[in-house]
Amino acid sequence: MTIRDSEADDFVSGYDASINVPKIIRKKRLTTPELAVDYLSDALLAGPLQEEVRSRIIDYMDGRVDEEKFRGAMWLVIVSPDFQRN
Amino acid sequence: MAITRRNFLRRSAITAVGLSFASPLLQTSAFGSLRQGRGGSKLNLSNKVIVAVNLFGGNDGMNTVIPLNQYARYYQLRPTIHIPTDRALVLQNAPDYAFNPGMTALHALYGQGKVAVINGVGAPPDAYGLFDHEASQYMFQSSDITGSASATVPSGWIGRYLDHVQEGIVTAGVNLGGGELLLRGIDREALSIGSIDQFQVQPGFDGEARKAAYNDIMAIPAAAGGVAERNRMLRESAIEQSAIVRERTAGYEPSVEYPADNYLGDSLRQCTQLLTADLGVRALAVGYDGYDTHASQEDGRNDTQLGYHSVLMRDVSDAIGAFQADLVGHGIAQDVILLVFSEFGRRPEENNDAGTDHGYGSVGFVVGETVHGGVYGEYPNLNEDRLVLDGNVDVTTDFRSVYSEVLAEFIGTDPVPVLGGTFPALGFL
Numbered sequence: 328m329t330i331r332d333s334e335a336d337d338f339v340s341g342y343d344a345s346i347n348v349p350k351i352i353r354k355k356r357l358t359t360p361e362l363a364v365d366y367l368s369d370a371l372l373a374g375p376l377q378e379e380v381r382s383r384i385i386d387y388m389d390g391r392v393d394e395e396k397f398r399g400a401m402w403l404v405i406v407s408p409d410f411q412r413n
Numbered sequence: 414m415a416i417t418r419r420n421f422l423r424r425s426a427i428t429a430v431g432l433s434f435a436s437p438l439l440q441t442s443a444f445g446s447l448r449q450g451r452g453g454s455k456l457n458l459s460n461k462v463i464v465a466v467n468l469f470g471g472n473d474g475m476n477t478v479i480p481l482n483q484y485a486r487y488y489q490l491r492p493t494i495h496i497p498t499d500r501a502l503v504l505q506n507a508p509d510y511a512f513n514p515g516m517t518a519l520h521a522l523y524g525q526g527k528v529a530v531i532n533g534v535g536a537p538p539d540a541y542g543l544f545d546h547e548a549s550q551y552m553f554q555s556s557d558i559t560g561s562a563s564a565t566v567p568s569g570w571i572g573r574y575l576d577h578v579q580e581g582i583v584t585a586g587v588n589l590g591g592g593e594l595l596l597r598g599i600d601r602e603a604l605s606i607g608s609i610d611q612f613q614v615q616p617g618f619d620g621e622a623r624k625a626a627y628n629d630i631m632a633i634p635a636a637a638g639g640v641a642e643r644n645r646m647l648r649e650s651a652i653e654q655s656a657i658v659r660e661r662t663a664g665y666e667p668s669v670e671y672p673a674d675n676y677l678g679d680s681l682r683q684c685t686q687l688l689t690a691d692l693g694v695r696a697l698a699v700g701y702d703g704y705d706t707h708a709s710q711e712d713g714r715n716d717t718q719l720g721y722h723s724v725l726m727r728d729v730s731d732a733i734g735a736f737q738a739d740l741v742g743h744g745i746a747q748d749v750i751l752l753v754f755s756e757f758g759r760r761p762e763e764n765n766d767a768g769t770d771h772g773y774g775s776v777g778f779v780v781g782e783t784v785h786g787g788v789y790g791e792y793p794n795l796n797e798d799r800l801v802l803d804g805n806v807d808v809t810t811d812f813r814s815v816y817s818e819v820l821a822e823f824i825g826t827d828p829v830p831v832l833g834g835t836f837p838a839l840g841f842l
Contacts, residue, residue, distance in 0.1 A: 346416060370416045379633045387626035399623045401416065406627065408635045408645035 339398040339405070348394045360388035363397055367404045376409050461824050463571055463696045464684055464736075464751040466677070466729065467553075467591040470704030471546065472755035474775035475806065476711075476722055477516075478530055478792075482509035486795045490762045494711045494769070496723070504530070507788045515719050515727030518734025519778070526786035527737065529841035531777040533793045533809030535757065538802060544771040546705070549756035554595040556813055556832050570816055571696045572598035573831045574824065581693010582661070583654050589680045591698025603698075604654075609662055609683050612655045628652070661690040668742025671735045677701045678732035685739045688749065701729055704755060708766035729753070733780055746782045750823050752815065753778040761795055761806050773805035777815060779841055783823060789839040811836055818842055 339346075357363040364384050368376040376384075384403045388396040404410065476494065479501045480487055488495050501511030502520040510530070512520045522528045541560030542548020552558055556570035569592070575585040576598035586596030586603035596603030606612040631649050635641035665686040671678040680699035687694050703725055711720030719727060733751060740746035758775030774793050790810035793799070801807045814836040820828035822842035829835060 351416065367416065371418045373418060377633065377635060380630050383626055383629050383633070387622055389622070395619050399619045399626075402623065403626055403630060406648075407630055408641035408648070411640050411644040 339402040348397050352392055352394075352397060357392055357397075360385045360390060360392060360396070360400075363388065363392050364400055364404070367397075367401050371401070371404050372409055374409065376404065376407070380407055380409060460695075460748050462688060462694065462749045463819065463824070464681070464749060465571065465591050465595055465696070465698045466681075466733070466751060466753045467550075467595070467698060467700040468704050468725075468729070468753065468755035469546075469550070469700055469702040470706070470755070471549075471757045471759060471771055472704045472775055473706060473710065473722060473759040473769050473772075474534075475759070475761060475795075477513050477726060478532065478776045479511045479513070480509065480792050480795065481511055483792075483795050490795065492763070493767045494720075494722075494763045504788065510788055510792065512730075513723050513726040515723040515725075516730035517727075519730040519780075522734060522737060522780060523786060527780055527782060527784055528786050529779040529784050529839075530788045531779065531810055531815055531839065531841070532788060532790035533774045533807060534754070534777040534790065534812050534815065535774045535808035535810070536812060537808070543773065543802070544757060546756060546771075550592065551594065553754055553756050553812060554592045556816060566599075567594055567597070568599045569595040569597050569603075570831055571698075572596045572601070572603060574598075574820060574826060575603070575696055576600045577826070578695050579693070581695075582657060583692045583694065585693060585695040586697070587687060587694050588698045589683055591680075591700040593698075595698045596696055603696075608679075609658060609686060612658055658687070658690070658692065661692060662686045665689050667735075667739055669735050669738040671739070672728070672731040675728050675732050677728055678735055681732050681736035682739070685736060685743065688740075688745060689743050701725065701732075706759065706768050707764070707770060708768040710763070710768045712767070737780060741782075750779065750781040750783065750819060752819065753780070754812065754815075758806055760804065761800065762804075773802055774808040775806075777812070779815065779819070781823075783842060785841050787841070789841050810839065814839055 351357070352363070355366055357366055364376070364381055368381065384400050387403060388400055475487065476496055479496050481498065481501070481503065484498060496513060500514040502514060502516060503511045505524045512523070519528060523530070536543060536549070536552055536558055540552060540558035542552060548560060551560070551567065554569050555567050557567070572586060572595065575596065578585050584601065584604040588596050588603050588605040589608070593603060593605045631645055631652065635645055667682060667685070671682045677699060684697045684699065687697065706722050710722045714720030714723065736751070737746065740749050754777045755775055757772060759769035759772040761772070764770055793807040793809055795806070799807065813832050817828040817832055817836040818838045818841065820826050820831055821838070
């Protein structure tokens, strides 16, 4: 459990790492928190994100789709219980 | 890199080793089986506590306890890095031996009869993985000398004992960097944390908002009985426990001043903090690194300053001295025993880099109010014809004898189910 959380933090915190968030946001046209969370859910989960969890992550993004909120949403998806399902 | 589940999992797999308490993010390593053990008989309801101090890297026993009665041979083997006799701390009532000059605090405790020195401690010559750090750590933590269990699901010798103690508010075993395996049982996991303060969800960027969302998500039930729900409940439990630990330990005040800039001292201070909180902790593991002294072992030494290895021993000694005094100050010293061990010793002769290479027999310590202070076990003979395994210092005391005596005499439980055999007592308890 913790190893995954630690890895998730490393995975999303590395602003110098190879994940180019602005490029992904632009290329995938993730113009709203809903689109961003659905993209992350599809990319990272083997099954669907629970609706309540999805809503909470969208709320977390507070209407912003920028690098900070996108990385934060990515972390929340990875540490969510749904990630464990498959 | 694309954001994909596969990329994340592959990256995790590459770097997972050693991360259990390294991240500042969520320092809740393993509450895995908390309150979910297979049950079984509760063999021991005592309040006794084992604290294990793991000196990572293979501590040099010969420069930790100097054999004054073999000093000419010792000097011959170590013309550069020997400890001069005028700086060595001769043991009261045991003038054949002296402590490293950095070990003044432990020397004082020895004088008070609270330290058992275990000479020639190590594994049998046919043990799996001698001279190898990882295999030897596995051996000392698990007490398995065959290496066979490492291929399945290994457990630690203290963990197997903890499987049977009364459960408290948190897990009975808490690892503060001394080796998670040591405290891992067959039925129960131990808790591994970097520190008490870090035992909480601590997202870095966008911290408050992310933490609030995290807590909310963890409160949303998933499908009953599924993996996701079990995972959620474990996390929820960890968060709850971390809050209890921080709350219960907040009022702790050390009764003595711990040494400054001393990592082990800080770890042992937190041990006292956890023990005085009465959370049900029955074993703790702490560690100190830097003992793989292949080169420049006494670098920095002059007439007044200690060299590198001696500084390490000073740090350990000062930390234990403060810890012991703090336990006394809090009135719990009778219930705590502290073991100091390392995965192996060093070769008897210094190498060309003024260091020592991986060796065999070493020295261990048992410290506590209930210990019969003294020197136990035969100090290995350093003569060339008495060296073993390609010129190494012999092992005269099976490390499992120390464990066995602690379990039998201090804890009061049968060591055979834990260690898988009987081992002769040394008499330090």
